[in-house]
Amino acid sequence: MFYECVCNVFLCLQDSLLCDTLHGSMHDRDNSPMMRAGPPPDNHSLTYRDESSPVCKVYRFQTESSRWMLVREQMSDSPLTSSLPKQLLSCYIQEDRRRIQELRDLGDLSPHWEVLRSDVIAHYSHLISTYKETLTELNKLTGSSASFKSSCNKTDRHLEFIPVNLHTQRMQVTSWYDVVTVGAPSDHYQGFKHGGLQRLLNKPDSDKKRCVCVSPVYRSIFYSSDQSSRAREILSSVTQLQPLISGLAEELLQAALEVSPQRVQETLTKLAHRVRHMQTLTHYKHTHTHTTNTRTHTHYKHTHPSPGCLAFTWLSSPHLHLLPLVITLRECVCEAVDRARSAMTFVLLQGAATQASQGLAVTHRRDAVFSQALCAVVCGFALRIYAGVEDKPFLLQLCEVGLVAQFEGLLSTYGDEIGMLEDMEVGVSDLKRISFRITEAKSEQPADLLPTVSGQRGGFCVEVPLPSETYLLLPGELRDGRGLRVHPLLFNIGINQQQSLAERFGDSSLQERINQRSCEMLKSYYSTLREKLPNLTLPSSLSQSTVDDLLTSLDQSLEMKKRKNVEVLWLAASICRRLNGIRLTSCKSAKDRTSMSVTLEQCTLLREEHTLNAELFNKALDCMRREGCRLENVEKNIGSRKYAFNSIQLKTFPKPYRPPEGTYGKVDT
Structure with a gap:
């Protein structure tokens, strides 16, 4: 399709490197539709101009084998x-x-x-x-x-x-x-x-303006976004686990009253899973915070009745002997949840303060x-x-x-x-x-x-x-x-x-x-x-x-x-x-x-990649800089078709980065 579009132009302009200017959009899968700033124009004539359409240029360059190749250059802005x-x-x-x-x-x-x-x-x-x-x-x-x-x-x-x-x-x-x-x-x-x-990010805290004041005691403590996210997950998890464990404890007591061994065993299995999850979360909390007392984890570990202990008690004692252990379990869970919330609160607040201490700007x-x-x-x-x-x-x-x-x-x-x-x-x-x-x-x-x-x-x-x-x-x-x-x-x-x-x-x-x-x-x-x-x-x-x-x-x-x-x-x-x-x-x-x-x-x-004749390299380069899409880009920005260089500045540029005479002179903006 592309070559058919420019065939007539190419035949008429045998002596020019720039064949002509095309404005429009390619209709193949390679040209992402989301890259078009607006809908493709209905009229694909060579004189079509629309700021929302891609700017297209077509060149013909000679290869090492003296054949001609057509090159399409396209520039477009994006929504x-x-x-x-x-x-x-x-x-x-x-x-x-x-x-x-x-x-x-x-x-x-x-x-x-x-x-x-x-x-x-x-x-x-x-x-x-x-x-x-x-x-x-x-x-x-x-x-x-x-x-x-x-x-x-x-x-x-x-x-x-x-x-x-x-x-x-x-x-x-x-x-x-x-x-x-x-x-x-x-x-x-x-x-x-x-x-x-x-x-700015590596300046000492004292040099940062408009900062949130963080206590010197905690200034050296830094929590990453990952740790803050983990703290949120823990807060959410322990909040959900507490009623689940309490509900299972009630269900255990009810099963004990009904003297249903199968139901007791099923309930104990579920309870064990929830308790182990709670222990994992509270262990993470004590590993990654600095403000909570290790007494919490010790107390939770040694006074927490295990599911096995509960099962043995039910088998060897009446329902009334099981009730105190269930109550202790609930109390331990409540204390663990409270202390986990306290510890994770510190992480969240300290993490937010650390980010805020960088300053609004x-x-x-x-x-x-x-x-x-x-x-x-x-x-x-x-x-x-x-x-x-x-x-x-x-x-x-x-x-x-x-x-x-x-x-x-x-x-x-x-x-x-x-x-x-x-x-x-x-x-x-x-x-x-x-x-x-x-x-x-x-x-x-x-x-x-x-x-x-x-x-x-x-x-x-x-x-x-x-x-x-x-x-x-x-x-x-x-x-x-x-x-x-x-x-x-x-x-x-x-x-x-x-x-x-x-x-x-x-x-x-x-x-x-x-x-x-x-x-x-x-x-x-x-x-x-x-x-x-x-x-x-x-x-x-x-x-x-x-x-x-x-x-x-x-x-x-x-x-x-x-x-x-x-x-x-x-x-x-x-x-x-x-x-x-x-x-x-x-x-x-x-x-x-x-x-x-x-x-x-x-x-x-x-x-x-395409064997452009090496002797014509500079000529092709000047053609693209003088007639191509990039000069259109300059005009689109500042309303002038002149690169923002002067001859003195260009003497300091590496030679391959110097534009051809007549294409520069406008002061930068």
């Missing part, structure tokens, strides 16, 4: 830009309301803990109020405003949770090559005067940055699922090991961009808290094809609905709702003039640490993949470079400590593609430096 942040805000509001209710349900507390509870409730109440206001404003967005946030609006207070300039960048030759482009997930509204999340910032990162990775995941729905090895890899999501950063380690990189590092890392599930869409209406998110800060689940026809192609394991993991990685190399200053007068240790850590995580993922799926066939390249070779080269490249070592980015991207991963590229606004990176990657793929 996920606003739909996911709105859902996430609702999740945050519901979670914080639950936390407040949990704290109120704790009953009477000592004066110290009462003050702490009041402070924590005030913290969450403020967040709820702020998030409700933001959600109200986001619900007002319609049309293109709901699917696109321009670089000019990155400091807008009510758009704080929305990613900047989120787009899918796709290239089709004989197959699709995808990159998600997005402004670096960071909180431009709060700014970077005090740094970004990585720095830091919690808010982390929530907003995570929202931006989530939008980008869900966008990439959806594209990858549609592209790989019939790729059985890929689906097996997805189930058994999960999916690599490789973020490429082009931020400098100088000035405000250090703070952006610190935000981005935490936002990308927090994506480990999500899991994906694939579901069957109710219909093929756009609203029914949008992913949905549920959960809380400790863990979110993203459900990605597929049309029935596509969903039925999946293996049963995925249709059964299996949770799928994502492995987020970040590699960053600053390439602009500010990075030159950082390397001469500043500090690049943050970048070095991020890259080294991601390299280790990438090697760990590959090792697990090979261990679990030793016979899996991975995508290969005409260059015949194996993943092992590329990982070795990446290690060596990182050890070189070379300035603006963009080879790190190239190697990481190449490894990611061979591992069936998601590629995401960011700079401050995903507009200028990102455009240079995306076009370079596309031409590199054409050369390595």
Whole structure:
């Protein structure tokens, strides 16, 4: 269909690399319907223009064998830009309301803990109020405003949770090559005067502003979200067990009165199961808290009549002798429940206070940055699922090991961009808290094809609905709702003039640490993949470079400590593609430096995978930068078809990242 659409244009423009501009949507399964910001246009004429439609360009390039290949480049924004942040805000509001209710349900507390509870409730109440206001404003967005946030609006207070300039960048030759482009997930509204999340989260408590005051006695005690969740489970379980045990005790007495050995035995078996469960829960409580007295567990253990003891008493004594033991059992259970509630109350309150002690601004910032990162990775995941729905090895890899999501950063380690990189590092890392599930869409209406998110800060689940026809192609394991993991990685190399200053007068240790850590995580993922799926066939390249070779080269490249070592980015991207991963590229606004990176990657793929004539590489690169989708992206953001560079700045850029003459000169916004 694609080649038929451009056949006439191609024949008429034999002397031009750019065949023409097409606006519209592909009608194949690879092009995810949820990626369309609006309905596909009825008129597919070459002059059709609509902001809600993908921007498409068609090129013809010569191969090494002097044949011609047609290349389609497509860029589109996404309804996920606003739909996911709105859902996430609702999740945050519901979670914080639950936390407040949990704290109120704790009953009477000592004066110290009462003050702490009041402070924590005030913290969450403020967040709820702020998030409700933001959600109200986001619900007002319609049309293109709901699917696109321009670089000019990155400091807008009510758009704080929305990613900047989120787009899918796709290239089709004989197959699709995808990159998600997005402004670096960071909180431009709060700014970077005090740094970004990585720095703020590691500051001493005394340096954090607007904190909840936590007693020095307990300041060193930290409870993770997992431990807090376990505390909630224990509180719920012991509350349910108490009436069950009491009911079984009554049933035992009744069976004794009726002199029914079979019923007594059945009741004792049930009672033994419940009692053992209670003992397990109270043991966990004493292992994981610091405020309860060990006398509780000792008392419970030594005065608790065992089911065997109860059975012997019934066999050897009348009903009246059994009654005191049952009463003792009830008393022990009541005391165990009370003390378990007390201990778990401490965990919940201390956990809430620990999170609140980070400060309102830091919690808010982390929530907003995570929202931006989530939008980008869900966008990439959806594209990858549609592209790989019939790729059985890929689906097996997805189930058994999960999916690599490789973020490429082009931020400098100088000035405000250090703070952006610190935000981005935490936002990308927090994506480990999500899991994906694939579901069957109710219909093929756009609203029914949008992913949905549920959960809380400790863990979110993203459900990605597929049309029935596509969903039925999946293996049963995925249709059964299996949770799928994502492995987020970040590699960053600053390439602009500010990075030159950082390397001469500043500090690049943050970048070095991020890259080294991601390299280790990438090697760990590959090792697990090979261990679990030793016979899996991975995508290969005409260059015949194996993943092992590329990982070795990446290690060596990182050890070189070379300035603006963009080879790190190239190697990481190449490894990611061979591992069936998601590629995401960011700079401050995903507009200028990102455009240079995306076009370079596309031409590199054409050369390595489709034998683009090496002598025409630079010509093809200039053509994409001068006539392609990325310049349309610049205009969409700032209303000008000029990259935000000047000739002096570009002298500090690595040569492959310099645009052609006449395409730059506008001041950045």
